[in-house]
Amino acid sequence: MRALKERILSEGKNLGGGILKVDGFINHQVDPALMDACGRELARRFKDVRATKVLTAEISGIAPALITAMCLGLPVVYARKHKPITMPDQVFLTLSPSHTKGRTVELIVSPEYLADGERVLIIDDFLASGATILGLVRLAQTAGAELVGIGTLIEKRFEGGRGVLADLGIQIESLACIISMEDEQIIFEDDQA
Amino acid sequence: MRALKERILSEGKNLGGGILKVDGFINHQVDPALMDACGRELARRFKDVRATKVLTAEISGIAPALITAMCLGLPVVYARKHKPITMPDQVFLTLSPSHTKGRTVELIVSPEYLADGERVLIIDDFLASGATILGLVRLAQTAGAELVGIGTLIEKRFEGGRGVLADLGIQIESLACIISMEDEQIIFEDDQA
Numbered sequence A, B: 001m002r003a004l005k006e007r008i009l010s011e012g013k014n015l016g017g018g019i020l021k022v023d024g025f026i027n028h029q030v031d032p033a034l035m036d037a038c039g040r041e042l043a044r045r046f047k048d049v050r051a052t053k054v055l056t057a058e059i060s061g062i063a064p065a066l067i068t069a070m071c072l073g074l075p076v077v078y079a080r081k082h083k084p085i086t087m088p089d090q091v092f093l094t095l096s097p098s099h100t101k102g103r104t105v106e107l108i109v110s111p112e113y114l115a116d117g118e119r120v121l122i123i124d125d126f127l128a129s130g131a132t133i134l135g136l137v138r139l140a141q142t143a144g145a146e147l148v149g150i151g152t153l154i155e156k157r158f159e160g161g162r163g164v165l166a167d168l169g170i171q172i173e174s175l176a177c178i179i180s181m182e183d184e185q186i187i188f189e190d191d192q193a
Helices: A002-011 A032-045 A062-072 A131-142 A161-168 B002-011 B032-045 B062-072 B131-142 B161-168
Strands: A053-057 A076-079 A092-098 A103-109 A119-127 A146-156 A171-180 B053-057 B076-079 B092-098 B103-109 B119-127 B146-156 B171-180
Touching: A002 A032, A002 A146, A002 A171, A032 A062, A032 A146, A032 A171, A032 B062, A053 A062, A053 A131, A062 A076, A062 A119, A062 B032, A062 B062, A076 A103, A076 A131, A092 A131, A103 A131, A119 A131, A119 A161, A131 A146, A131 A161, A146 A161, A161 A171, B002 B032, B002 B146, B002 B171, B032 B062, B032 B146, B032 B171, B053 B062, B053 B131, B062 B076, B062 B119, B076 B103, B076 B131, B092 B131, B103 B131, B119 B131, B119 B161, B131 B146, B131 B161, B146 B161, B161 B171
Parallel strands: A053 A076, A053 A119, A119 A146, A146 A171, B053 B076, B053 B119, B119 B146, B146 B171
Antiparallel strands: A092 A103, B092 B103
């Protein structure tokens, strides 16, 4: 998606070590117009998968997932990383290693909002190693739900997440796919010779 | 706002002790259409305050703040509770007691995205004791920004937050104002005899 790629090139910062700083428009300061455009594009790509629910992980997945869900007319559930007191004692919980945090985080969903038979579309900001998204996949599977698609804003193809998720046999979309961040550059898939 | 109040009455649960469970449509599962309506209504109420930025706190404030900011054509910044590696070492940080979590949380904003001279509109899901919103106020003031309004989805008037914030002398709006949750009831301000 051109608008997102242009924004990454103009405002994103390659901090080295595969770390892309996009906190000026995605995950600290958010550009609502860009999120709106991205959410709409993801909804367009998944309009035929007959999802019944959008699932994301707090925090940075919420903005794009909200717009995608709005366009598809679906509720969105965000997996919590801490169990709030309003949640029942029995929950779906999985552990997910976070590379950027350097530790393991919990992903928690209440059985009230993820049910057997649902058709789940996962939306998140990044597809990198795939660890967080695999956590969401496990939560959905534990609930007895069916995965129908995975959509992300930015994919770091060189971190291998797409390969990890390929066995699911479902549609995977990313709006900006980065194939290399070496030498301080940001190279998108389309730019490949 | 009638749609929000009706939803609170039909799906919200008064868990006692002033705790209102609205995680079926606001803070775990989210109803995007309701958030869209709420965000638009907050934008309408603050259309004349000439805000230059919307400020919220992760996590549950993100959805309404995103829509409000979109309608006003502004960027939205959400204060982080953990400093990510993409953030510079020097940040604006304040401590905020969280009643529902029973501990103190950090609220962190990068100086890159909150600057001297900005006109800040704070949007969050709840106005209860006012502790979180006061934390956001301190962050904005530390940055040299001017507060121009505070908007929330649900106010628990009986927890006193509005009084705490009154000294700021700015417009404070809540879309559903609860004045009592005693005896398992949920009584809105408008319903008062």
